[in-house]
Each structure stands twice: as C-alpha cells, then as structure tokens.
Amino acid sequence: MAPRARAVVFAATAVVIVVIFALWVFPGYPSGAGACPVHTTVNGRAFCAEVVTVGQPCLAAYGCAALPPPGFAFQGVKFQLVAFNESGSNFVDGWVTEANNTSYRFGLLGDPLGPPSVNWTSPDEAVFVEWRAPFGTIGSDGRFIANVTCGVSFAVIDGF
Numbered sequence: 581m582a583p584r585a586r587a588v589v590f591a592a593t594a595v596v597i598v599v600i601f602a603l604w605v606f607p608g609y610p611s612g613a614g615a616c617p618v619h620t621t622v623n624g625r626a627f628c629a630e631v632v633t634v635g636q637p638c639l640a641a642y643g644c645a646a647l648p649p650p651g652f653a654f655q656g657v658k659f660q661l662v663a664f665n666e667s668g669s670n671f672v673d674g675w676v677t678e679a680n681n682t683s684y685r686f687g688l689l690g691d692p693l694g695p696p697s698v699n700w701t702s703p704d705e706a707v708f709v710e711w712r713a714p715f716g717t718i719g720s721d722g723r724f725i726a727n728v729t730c731g732v733s734f735a736v737i738d739g740f
Contacts, residue, residue, distance in 0.1 A: 616655075620731060622701060622708050627731035629708075630654050634661040634672065636723040655732035657707055663716055663726035670715040672728055676707050679736070690715025690726070706736045 616628035632652065651660040656679040663672045670690035677683045686700040688711050699710040708731045716726035 618729065618731075620729070622699065622710070622731065623705070625705055626734045627708060628655055628734060628737055629710075629729050629731035631727055631729050632659075632661070633725055633727055634663045635719065635725040636664045637662050654730055655737050657730075657732050657736075659709075659730050661709075661728060661730075663724055663728070665716060665718075665724040670724070670726065672709070672711050672726055674709060676702065676709070678702070678704075678706055706733045707731065 618629040618631065620627050620629050651658055653659070658677040659674060660676075661672060661674040663670070665671075670692075672688045672690065673686070675683060675685050682704070684702050684707075686709065688698045688700060688709070690698060690711055690713065692713065692715065697710055697712040699708055701708040710729040710731070711726060712729070716724050719725045
C-alpha cells in the first residue's frame, strides 16, 4: 500500500473512532434526547419538559425537620414543588424562578371529579406545570406523592 493511501486509511479510521467515542460519551446529543426528555405543546407553544415525582413535605410536627420544598433546575429554571392531600383534596403547590430571576408562585387542585388534567403557565408563557389524573398516590412511607410535568418554552431555551 502506498504511503499516501495508508495515511488516508489511517485518517478515516481515526475519524470513525472519534465519532463512535463521541456518540458513546454523549448518546443523546445529536437528537437532543438527553437535553429534552419530553417535547410537548401548550397553548400553541412548544416546550421541553420533564416529568418529576413530588411528595408531601416532612413536617416538624411528625418528628422530622421542616425543610423547604425539594427543588430542581431544568433548562435554567428552578422549580420547587410539593404535593399533599388534605381533607380528601389533592394539591400541588410550587415556586418557579426563571433564569432572569423572575419568580412565580402557583397552586393546582387535582380534583378526581374535575378535569383529567390541570395546569399552570407563567404570565410570560415561558414555563408551565401540568398535573394529570390520577392525581396522586400514597407512597410506601405513607406520604402523598404525585407525578408532575414541568416545561420550559423552546423560545426561552433558544434565547428568543
């Protein structure tokens, strides 16, 4: 094999190895799957969303330290959510802080006799929270838990 042909084969092999390694390290990157688990539309706007399980906060009256609601960050937005069942009614309360430090508080009532889902969208339509029936269950520790979908507008993510 000529030296030039050998160099071309070596370069092509190196490129293939780098591509395979990159896809192994960043498996969701080309499709965006790793960055945006769920794509959804609310009121005609596209959102990147994630489903999270939230629970009833631990209260000092029950022998544990009262803590702020558990929080997580998703696409630059901070969510703090709690779910609880009180007098037979299901609630999800939360606080959202956008990347520009604008904060909102919201509350959702999951009524088994009402609509199959309830949602809240921020006034600037950058963030939404959706809660679908069945609105919650009692976990193995006896506390109420609920699955909630949290989303950030693609317009916010892309900087528009």
